[in-house]
Amino acid sequence: MGVAAAFAGLLGSGSARAIDVPLGNESMTLDVSNTSDLGYHFDNRNTPPLDPANPTLSPLQRLDDDYGDWFDRLQVRAFYKKFSFALRVDSAVFFNLLDREGTQAYIREKLGRDDLALENRFGEELQSHFGQPLPGGARGVIYPSKISFGYKNEFLDATLGDFYLQLGRGLILSVRKIDEVGIDTTIRGAKVRVSKSQAGHRVEATGFAGQFNPIRIDYPTGRILNGSGSLVFPGSPTPSDFSEWVPNPKYSASSPGAEPEFLFVTKRAKPSYLEDGVVGANFTYGTRLFELGLNGVSVLRQSNSAEFELCKNRPGADVDACQASYPAFGQVGAARLHDQIRNLSATVNVPSIAGVGDAYVEVAAQHQTQGRVSSIGPNGIVREPDLTGYAVYANLNLHQGPLAATLEGKHYRRFFPLAANIDAGGPPFGAPELNLLAYSLSPRAESIYTEPIGAPDVCISGGRARLDYAVARERKVYGWVGRFASWSELDPTNSECKTDPALRTDTWDTAAGLELSSRDGNSHYWGWIGARLTDLAVPTLLNTEQTEPSDVFYREGYIRYDLGQHLKGPFSISMVGFHRHRTQALKTWTEGENLLALNYNPSFSFIFGFEHTTREGFPNTYFNGAIAYRASSRARWYHKLAESVRLFVGQRRAALRCVGGVCRVFPAFEGARIEVVSRF
Amino acid sequence: MKTSILAMALATLVAACGEATPTATTADSVDATTSGAKAPDFDLKTLTGESISLSSLRGKVVLIDFWSTICDPCLKEMPELVRLYEERKDKGLVVLAIATDGPETVANVSTVAKERNMVFPVLLDTETSVLDRYNPEGRLPFTEVVDRQGNVVLKRSGYQPGDVESQKSLVAAIDAALGPSGAPPAATPAAAPAP
Numbered sequence: 049m050g051v052a053a054a055f056a057g058l059l060g061s062g063s064a065r066a067i068d069v070p071l072g073n074e075s076m077t078l079d080v081s082n083t084s085d086l087g088y089h090f091d092n093r094n095t096p097p098l099d100p101a102n103p104t105l106s107p108l109q110r111l112d113d114d115y116g117d118w119f120d121r122l123q124v125r126a127f128y129k130k131f132s133f134a135l136r137v138d139s140a141v142f143f144n145l146l147d148r149e150g151t152q153a154y155i156r157e158k159l160g161r162d163d164l165a166l167e168n169r170f171g172e173e174l175q176s177h178f179g180q181p182l183p184g185g186a187r188g189v190i191y192p193s194k195i196s197f198g199y200k201n202e203f204l205d206a207t208l209g210d211f212y213l214q215l216g217r218g219l220i221l222s223v224r225k226i227d228e229v230g231i232d233t234t235i236r237g238a239k240v241r242v243s244k245s246q247a248g249h250r251v252e253a254t255g256f257a258g259q260f261n262p263i264r265i266d267y268p269t270g271r272i273l274n275g276s277g278s279l280v281f282p283g284s285p286t287p288s289d290f291s292e293w294v295p296n297p298k299y300s301a302s303s304p305g306a307e308p309e310f311l312f313v314t315k316r317a318k319p320s321y322l323e324d325g326v327v328g329a330n331f332t333y334g335t336r337l338f339e340l341g342l343n344g345v346s347v348l349r350q351s352n353s354a355e356f357e358l359c360k361n362r363p364g365a366d367v368d369a370c371q372a373s374y375p376a377f378g379q380v381g382a383a384r385l386h387d388q389i390r391n392l393s394a395t396v397n398v399p400s401i402a403g404v405g406d407a408y409v410e411v412a413a414q415h416q417t418q419g420r421v422s423s424i425g426p427n428g429i430v431r432e433p434d435l436t437g438y439a440v441y442a443n444l445n446l447h448q449g450p451l452a453a454t455l456e457g458k459h460y461r462r463f464f465p466l467a468a469n470i471d472a473g474g475p476p477f478g479a480p481e482l483n484l485l486a487y488s489l490s491p492r493a494e495s496i497y498t499e500p501i502g503a504p505d506v507c508i509s510g511g512r513a514r515l516d517y518a519v520a521r522e523r524k525v526y527g528w529v530g531r532f533a534s535w536s537e538l539d540p541t542n543s544e545c546k547t548d549p550a551l552r553t554d555t556w557d558t559a560a561g562l563e564l565s566s567r568d569g570n571s572h573y574w575g576w577i578g579a580r581l582t583d584l585a586v587p588t589l590l591n592t593e594q595t596e597p598s599d600v601f602y603r604e605g606y607i608r609y610d611l612g613q614h615l616k617g618p619f620s621i622s623m624v625g626f627h628r629h630r631t632q633a634l635k636t637w638t639e640g641e642n643l644l645a646l647n648y649n650p651s652f653s654f655i656f657g658f659e660h661t662t663r664e665g666f667p668n669t670y671f672n673g674a675i676a677y678r679a680s681s682r683a684r685w686y687h688k689l690a691e692s693v694r695l696f697v698g699q700r701r702a703a704l705r706c707v708g709g710v711c712r713v714f715p716a717f718e719g720a721r722i723e724v725v726s727r728f
Numbered sequence: 729m730k731t732s733i734l735a736m737a738l739a740t741l742v743a744a745c746g747e748a749t750p751t752a753t754t755a756d757s758v759d760a761t762t763s764g765a766k767a768p769d770f771d772l773k774t775l776t777g778e779s780i781s782l783s784s785l786r787g788k789v790v791l792i793d794f795w796s797t798i799c800d801p802c803l804k805e806m807p808e809l810v811r812l813y814e815e816r817k818d819k820g821l822v823v824l825a826i827a828t829d830g831p832e833t834v835a836n837v838s839t840v841a842k843e844r845n846m847v848f849p850v851l852l853d854t855e856t857s858v859l860d861r862y863n864p865e866g867r868l869p870f871t872e873v874v875d876r877q878g879n880v881v882l883k884r885s886g887y888q889p890g891d892v893e894s895q896k897s898l899v900a901a902i903d904a905a906l907g908p909s910g911a912p913p914a915a916t917p918a919a920a921p922a923p
Binding site for chain 1: 765766768769771775776777778779781798800804807808830831832833834835836838839842843845854855856857859860861864865866883886888889890891892893894897
């Protein structure tokens with residue numbers, strides 16, 4: 049592997065730190081770090097028992113067991129005078145995967161017979177999920193995920209290559225790192241930002257253009273995202289054709305020599321991701337009293353839906369070939385029905401209100417046009433109609449003495465996230481795990497510890513008030529209450545934002561917390577408790593088990609805690625946990641996790657974890673343990689080689705996990721992993 | 729914050745901040761004393777609407793701290809940073825607290841800054857572009873100490889309350905950079921902006 053070679057080269061160089069390389073009168077700073085992560089998956093217990101009435105097997109539920117993976121990220125940064133260079137190379141290797149013979153044996157063992165169609169589905173899933181074949185039966189990918197050249201002086205900040213960007217509070221554009229949920233999206237193209245300050249006035253303008261660049265390796269699931277081969281992304285993963293044996297429909301058992309029993313056919317490769325173009329600008333004017341901003345973004349999706357329909361309608365057309373030549377994703381969702389989206393917003397920021405607060409308001413508009421073509425026929429082209437929406441978000445913070453208040457309000461109508469152009473369908477070429485990818489993120493105001501209220505941008509109004517009170521320096525209490533009316537939680541496809549009472553849900557979102565710390569700061573006791581109560585505006589029968597209509601949509605409660613106690617000398621003990629309980633449509637479940645750690649500062653932590661769930665179809669209990677090591681100095685070469693090491697052994701449940709309000713479902717894991725971070 | 733699959737598996741076990749599940753045990757800290765490397769320049773807006781660039785602070789000792797309101801270890805670390813700053817600000821120490829909150833939580837930054845008594849400049853890196861430049865692994869909290877000449881003299885990631893050794897290293901690096909008298913060298917071009 050190239051990464052391994054580069055890594056070995058670095059080790060061989062004996063490099064001991066961020067390096068200053070003399071260049072003329074100046075020096076170039078070189079910063080290299082590498083994260084390597086090796087794991088092995090055992091049976092993660094997500095395969096349900098075979099249904100005797102309808103015996104069938106799910107390829108993914110078997111393919112995610114009994115294999116190993118190795119992920120590596122090499123990051124290089126160089127800085128010289130006002131210039132910078134950044135390169136990130138990502139690689140993934142999957143080994144001991146189920147091969148053809150193994151698949152046949154597994155199907156025979158489970159079903160008691162051969163099943164060529166099922167065997168092919170296993171092969172298709174394997175190929176689309178785990179990348180290209182490598183020697184020794186392994187699969188994987190290596191590619192330059194981020195590369196950029198930058199120049200920055202007092203007035204100008206220019207980037208060619210990958211850059212992060214957010215306009216306003218992310219309503220109309222937000223591409224950034226949210227690594228914990230596997231998101232690290234940039235725009236690859238060009239960005240120029242100029243700014244000038246004089247006599248208390250400041251002007252800033254930004255222009256940019258390029259194509260969105262999500263990470264092509266989904267670290268939580270190992271799914272490889274295959275693009276369409278855009279020239280902007282040389283070396284990025286692309287799909288490869290899939291060849292398989294299929295039964296020959298012309299074969300006859302009575303005359304076996306006339307036709308072969310099986311045919312070797314090749315399915316044309318299709319991408320799971322189409323690279324979206326973007327162009328936009330920002331202009332900001334500010335003084336010490338206020339700041340005004342104007343933002344505009346135009347997203348150009350390539351959907352190929354019209355070309356695909358034309359191709360398909362040709363006499364004798366091969367639909368599979370049409371899909372390969374003009375990939376058009378079927379399961380696009382309401383946020384992916386238009387190929388041109390224009391977002392505009394205006395912002396007002398007041399950084400200080402008489403020294404006791406600050407305020408922010410953003411008003412955004414969205415126009416979606418070039419709707420997906422659903423058919424081309426005698427009556428002409430049938431497209432999704434244009435859609436226009438808007439969003440208003442406001443935030444006021446007030447502080448006085450030990451009291452602080454945070455007020456947020458939002459009013460969103462037909463305002464959709466910039467969903468990435470992902471094929472959310474199944475195998476052989478879909479990538480449903482990446483369905484959450486979006487290039488914008490709206491402020492939501494509700495709790496960030498559980499999932500947002502359904503389809504949160506489409507049709508919702510509401511707000512939240514939070515109050516913090518510092519009883520003393522070591523004691524704080526806080527609480528919030530939010531109230532929301534949504535017309536898209538019950539029906540996420542309500543893209544026209546019909547405000548029919550039958551579609552409305554009313555939510556109370558509330559929580560309270562307490563933070564206590566010891567005077568020396570070495571021990572702490574933090575706790576949160578929250579609840580969400582959502583009612584239907586019109587009582588409804590939500591499932592067949594209900595005998596009477598109910599106005600209760602769901603009830604959810606959760607508790608979080610974070611406790612740390614200094615014991616003696618370098619020893620401390622800590623415990624963290626999160627537990628939630630939910631009732632919806634007559635079904636109730638509880639899930640959560642608890643971790644207990646003994647810390648020997650500064651180098652070691654020994655951690656024991658326990659997870660539980662009562663969700664239907666999942667094992668109830670999960671146990672795990674981990675050892676974390678960190679180098680306490682950088683005096684020796686091996687401290688840099690293994691700046692931190694983490695070993696994890698055990699089970700984790702499949703669960704929704706939220707980071708700062710961004711939520712995704714993580715698959716179950718059972719096995720062992722070791723991660724080594726090196727910094728040179 | 730970090731990207732790797734192990735972090736996902738370990739989510740709650742070690743203190744990569746803003747994890748999908750509760751955080752706290754911060755087995756993640758690393759003291760990483762470096763020397764000589766120039767700190768890359770950046771330019772960010774403060775909560776009060778001003779712009780601050782690192783290069784404008786040449787001649788000061790700058791402690792750069794990447795944090796976020798959803799990172800529990802970051803919040804636990806804050807009283808120590810406040811104490812460090814208050815004890816050494818007259819000697820030329822500047823603390824820049826760079827908040828990496830995204831759209832979901834950036835509204836809370838000013839409240840948290842006030843209630844944690846963050847009397848130093850709080851900068852907003854909502855794009856995560858400066859975070860990526862300094863700390864591509866994305867771990868929080870992440871601290872760098874930059875000397876008066878603009879060289880990085882210490883890096884530290886993670887925070888564990890009661891980690892005396894790590895704290896000693898941080899204090900020693902700051903004091904060494906400030907010098908015995910705390911007096912800046914003769915050619916000090918800039919002063920720290922008001923918080």
